[in-house]
Amino acid sequence: MDIIVNGARGRMGQEVCRLLQEDGHRLAAAVDRSGQDGCYARLADYTGPADVVIDFSNHEGVEELMAYCVQRGLPLVAATTGYTPEEFQRIQEGARTIPVFQSYNMSIGVALLARLVGQAAAIFGGCDVEIVEAHHNRKADAPSGTALLLADAVKARRPDAAYVFGRAGHHPRQPNEIGIHSLRMGNVVGEHEVIFATDNQTITLKHQAHDRALFAEGALAAADFLQGQPAGLYHMEDLLGP
Ligand SMILES: NC(=O)C1=CN([C@@H]2O[C@H](COP(=O)(O)OP(=O)(O)OC[C@H]3O[C@@H](n4cnc5c(N)ncnc54)[C@H](OP(=O)(O)O)[C@@H]3O)[C@@H](O)[C@H]2O)C=CC1
Ligand SMILES: O=C(O)C1=N[C@H](C(=O)O)C[C@H](O)C1
Numbered sequence: 001m002d003i004i005v006n007g008a009r010g011r012m013g014q015e016v017c018r019l020l021q022e023d024g025h026r027l028a029a030a031v032d033r034s035g036q037d038g039c040y041a042r043l044a045d046y047t048g049p050a051d052v053v054i055d056f057s058n059h060e061g062v063e064e065l066m067a068y069c070v071q072r073g074l075p076l077v078a079a080t081t082g083y084t085p086e087e088f089q090r091i092q093e094g095a096r097t098i099p100v101f102q103s104y105n106m107s108i109g110v111a112l113l114a115r116l117v118g119q120a121a122a123i124f125g126g127c128d129v130e131i132v133e134a135h136h137n138r139k140a141d142a143p144s145g146t147a148l149l150l151a152d153a154v155k156a157r158r159p160d161a162a163y164v165f166g167r168a169g170h171h172p173r174q175p176n177e178i179g180i181h182s183l184r185m186g187n188v189v190g191e192h193e194v195i196f197a198t199d200n201q202t203i204t205l206k207h208q209a210h211d212r213a214l215f216a217e218g219a220l221a222a223a224d225f226l227q228g229q230p231a232g233l234y235h236m237e238d239l240l241g242p
Helices: 011-022 059-072 085-094 108-123 145-155 213-226 236-240
Strands: 002-006 026-031 052-055 076-078 099-102 128-135 162-165 177-184 190-197 202-209 232-234
Touching: 002 011, 011 026, 011 213, 052 059, 052 213, 059 076, 059 085, 076 213, 085 099, 099 213, 108 145, 108 190, 108 202, 108 236, 128 145, 145 177, 145 190, 213 232, 213 236
Parallel strands: 002 026, 002 052, 052 076, 076 099, 099 232, 128 177, 162 177
Antiparallel strands: 128 190, 190 202
C-alpha cells in the first residue's frame, strides 16, 4: 500500500515514515510545511500514486487536507488533535465522500480504556469523575484529544455532564462535573487517568503510552482497515471488535 504522510517531519510523522517501511507498506510522499528533507511543502504538490493519507500535522491545515483527499478520492487516517468544532465538522463533511478513520488516540489500549470508562460511568452513576492527562512539554494543545475522548465516553452515559478544565478560586464541585486536568512536563509520551470517586471508594483506570511507535502502529492498522471501505467516519471502536 502506498501511503502519503502529512506532517512527516514531526515527532509522529517521522515515526510513521520509519515504521511503514518495516511493515511492508510504501511511502508514496512525505509532506510537511517546512518542505525540508525531501518533503513536499504542500499536499497539492504531490499528484503521484497513493492509496491513503495519514495525517499527524496541525488542526489548522484541515481544509487543505480534506480538499486534497476528497478531490483525489483518497481514504484518510485523521490522527491530529486540537480541532475546533467547525474544523471537526469539515472532517465529518468529507467523510460523506471518502472513508475517514478519525481518532484522537490511535492505540488499542486507549480504545479499550474508553470502553471501560463508559461501563464505569454507567455502573457508578452518581460518582465524581476526574480526568488527568500528562504529556511532553512541546505539546501544543490542552487538554489532549484523548482526555476529551474519555470525557465524551462518560458523557455518553451521563448526558448532563459538564466539563471543567482545571480549577482555581472558590468554585465548589458540582455533582455533574467532569474535571479535566493537563500536565505538561519533560518527555512524557502520553498518560491518561480517569478517576471515579464516591464517598467511600475510588476506582482509577489508567493508560500509559511508553513509545510513539504505539500510535504509528495504530495509524497503519487504520490505513489497512480503510482499504475497500465505503465513505464514512470510522473510529478505534471499529478496530477493537466486540
Ligand atoms: N491520534 C493519535 O494517536 C496521536 C495524535 N497526535 C497528534 O498529532 C499531531 C502532531 O503531533 P506531533 O508529531 O507530536 O507534532 P509535531 O509538531 O512534532 O509535528 C507536526 C508536523 O506537522 C507540520 N505541519 C504543521 N501544519 C502542517 C500543515 N498544514 N501541513 C503539513 N504539515 C504541517 C509541522 O511543521 P512545523 O514544525 O513547521 O509546525 C510539524 O513538522 C498533534 O495534533 C498531536 O496531538 C500525536 C500523537 C498521537
Ligand atoms: O501530542 C501528543 O503527543 C499526543 N496527542 C494525542 C492527544 O492529544 O490525545 C494522543 C497521545 O496522547 C499523544
